[in-house]
Amino acid sequence: MxxxxxxxxxxxxxxxxxxxxxxxxxxxxxxxxxxxxxxxxxxxxxxxxxxxxxxxxxxxxxxxxxxxxxxxxxxxxxxxxxxxxxxxxxxxxxxxxFLQIPTINGLIERRKRKDLHAATSQAGKRNAEARAQPKSIGMGFYPDVPAENNTILTQYQVPKILADADKALFLVSLMNFALGGKRTEKNLDTLTDGYVGKTVSAKAAPSIGNYxxxxxxxxxxxxxxxxxxxxxxxxxxxxxxxxxxxxxxxxxxxxxxxxxxxxxxxxxxxxxxxxxxxxxxxxxxxxxxxxxxxxxxxxxxxxxxxxxxxxxxxxxxxxxxxxxxxxxxxxxxxxxxxxxxxxxxxxxxxxxxxxxxxxxxxxxxxxxxxxxxxxxxxxxxxxxxxxxxxxxxxxxxFLDCAILGEPWYHQLQVEMDALDQLSKTVWAAINDFFKTQNMAGSSLAGQATTMFWELCERRFQDLVDACAPPYDTLRVRKVFAQSAIKAYDAFCPKESARQIDAWAKNRPNLINYLNSENK
Incomplete structure (x- = not known):
């Protein structure tokens, strides 16, 4: 119907x-x-x-x-x-x-009849009926239907009945971003006679990519x-x-x-x-x-x-x-x-x-x-x-169109290269802090650099605006230098005498970063 x-x-x-x-x-x-x-x-x-x-x-x-x-x-x-x-x-x-294929319903019914005909027990018939039911959309948050054996960890993962507005948004998201995998319907006839391109695991949508x-x-x-x-x-x-x-x-x-x-x-x-x-x-x-x-x-x-x-x-x-x-x-x-x-x-x-x-x-x-x-x-x-x-x-x-051009872009490249080097300085300083105390610190150094980049993100718009002549990047560099010190201090405690010695010895020296502004 x-x-x-x-x-x-x-x-x-x-x-x-x-x-x-x-x-x-x-x-x-x-x-x-x-x-x-x-x-x-x-x-x-x-x-x-x-x-x-x-x-x-x-x-x-x-x-x-x-x-x-x-x-x-x-x-x-x-x-x-x-x-x-x-x-x-x-x-x-x-x-x-909209963006749907009604003939899928006929494929599902045809598969159900085959499964019922092949069933040798009541359990087999119940399974055939169950397979013919539409899949749950889940929360509709990801462009994919939930797996049958999903582990529920929070209330946000509990399947719910979506409103039509949410179904429409889910439908549009699926078209280009559906995740690859085995959650698609299996053992269905193809809609194009002789088509042999399908496999057990459906290919990822083109806009999400295969990796x-x-x-x-x-x-x-x-x-x-x-x-x-x-x-x-x-x-x-x-x-x-x-x-x-x-x-x-x-x-x-x-x-x-x-x-x-x-x-x-x-x-x-x-x-x-x-x-x-x-x-x-x-x-x-x-x-x-x-x-x-x-x-x-x-x-x-x-x-x-x-x-x-x-x-x-x-x-x-x-x-x-x-x-x-x-x-x-x-x-x-x-x-x-x-x-x-x-x-x-x-x-x-x-x-x-x-x-x-x-x-x-x-x-x-x-x-x-x-x-x-x-x-x-x-x-x-x-x-x-x-x-x-x-x-x-x-x-x-946001980019100020009036300042865009080769000089602005050159300065942006200089600043991003300097920021990359600053993040490496933070990582090396924290790693050396722990190494001085005969401790492994690479994991914490990685967490610290993540914190550093999160702090920089808050002021990156200021850096983008400051890259235009007359350059005002030194003001922003001072802020990023403070972010580097804050990340170092957050992961390098200085409570014991040994920690204080290691903290002082390995604290980043950022004088080169602050003095090497390229205009």
Whole structure:
């Protein structure tokens, strides 16, 4: 029985927005005072990708010149007109549910009949019936369904019935960020006859990556619409990327694939639209749960997968990528992300969203933010999970467009190199403090450097602003030097005579850091 159309994403509030709570897609584009998206970093990324997909489908400029002349109000109006045209494709439930494959229900029923026919006992029949039930969504916090043998450690891990707004957010997050593993439905027929690409462990979604989790970066404006305009790509830019062989592509809600390798699926996989809405999972919401099946498979960055939010160094034989590292916050990668500002032009790691956006709009905006984030995951035999020190990570740094240029960038590089050296000084000093007392101190030295970087993060925005002529970085260096001493003192006690002697002997001498300011 086909459910009636229910919960339209254009009209119903489901998108978390700072200072407002939940709003609808229509409100995103009709209310100019929406500052920024809420939620965890992956939800922010997934929602940004969805809104960009709507923007690209509604109003992709022909070239950079036209793009640079666009106003955010023009983009918003085009998106509203587009949503009115495709209003019927944004129902969460119904004959054509948003980003879902209703034919999955038939595959589940077919498998249940086979299992019931093969069952030789009542227990076997009960298992067949149980397997046909939709999976629990869990908390909806991670882009994955919980494993059946999950250990419950806190009340936050207790499965609950999600509201439709939470289901919509979970659904959007799955498309590009689903974790790889064995939690998808097993022993189902494929939707494309003869398709043999699926394995026991479903492949990770392309935007999360097959290993630790990609670091993603975007430009951020004063409002959500400004952010979309900054990161919109023109047809000219899309065409120059050789890995998007079918160009922009068609938004999936306009034409959903019928299977894993149907013509529509193959066109989507090689288009720019796939980097925004990849359909890495074929799903169907049913009742309080979800049918969860591996969808389209994509290559890794080594095999040619590219997203304009990824930082890629393609200079060597094998492309290198920036990964998420909770122990190295994304703000520490700012110099790498802005490498195109160096005197030699673009080199090293390249993030297209940042490079394209700053080149186009630097003269129009007084200030632009660089947001970077993602989720660190652990991969074991193709199965991805969040464990140990894995976590969501994000940073937001604002750039004064008037000061951007090669001199500012050169000074930023100098300061970041000096900070790296300062962190090594802290580590060596604390390690020597314990070594003097015939104790192992490398573990505590590592914890101290983590504390040092956390203290530096609070004042990093000041350093970014101080790198422009006339340079005022010495003032900030004094603050960072105090952070180094604070980290040293926090991990090196001075209570006994022996400790006092070791503390005084190994206390960092930061005179070179304070006197080597390079202008």
């Amino acid at each position: 086909i459910p009636e159309n229910c919960f339209n994403l254009i009209d119903e509030p489901w998108i978390p927005v700072i200072d407002k709570g939940r709003i609808s897609l229509r409100q995103v584009f009709s209310e100019p005072d929406n500052r920024a998206l809420g939620g965890n970093p992956l939800q922010k990324l997934a929602l940004t990708k969805l809104l960009l997909a709507i923007g690209q489908a509604a109003c992709t400029p022909e070239n950079d010149e036209i793009h640079a002349s666009m106003e955010s109000s023009e983009l918003a109006q085009k998106c509203l007109e587009y949503l009115d045209i495709w209003h019927d494709r944004f129902w969460l439930y119904g004959k054509k549910p 630790n989790g990609y670091l993603h970066s975007i430009l951020v404006g004063k409002t959500i619409i400004d952010t979309l305009l900054l990161n919109l790509l023109s047809k000219e830019r899309i065409k120059e990327n050789a890995y998007w062989t079918t160009g922009l592509g068609i938004a999936p809600w306009e034409e959903m694939p019928k299977g894993e390798a149907c013509p529509t699926a193959m066109k989507l996989k090689s288009s720019y639209m796939a980097t925004l809405i990849s359909l890495s999972r074929f799903v169907l919401l049913k009742g309080d749960g979800i049918y969860y099946v591996e969808g389209l498979q994509y290559p890794s960055h080594k095999d040619g997968w590219r997203e304009p939010s990824m930082a890629v160094n393609a200079g060597g034989a094998t492309p290198k990528i920036k990964w998420i590292d909770p122990n190295k916050r994304p703000w520490r990668e700012l110099a790498s992300l802005l490498a195109f500002m160096s005197a030699g032009g673009r080199q090293g790691y390249d993030c297209q969203f940042i490079r394209y956006g700053l080149v186009r709009f630097r003269s129009r905006y007084k200030q632009v933010g660089v947001w970077s984030g993602g989720l660190k995951v652990t991969t074991n035999a193709g199965d991805q999970s969040v464990k140990q020190d894995d976590d969501f990570v994000e940073s937001l740094i």
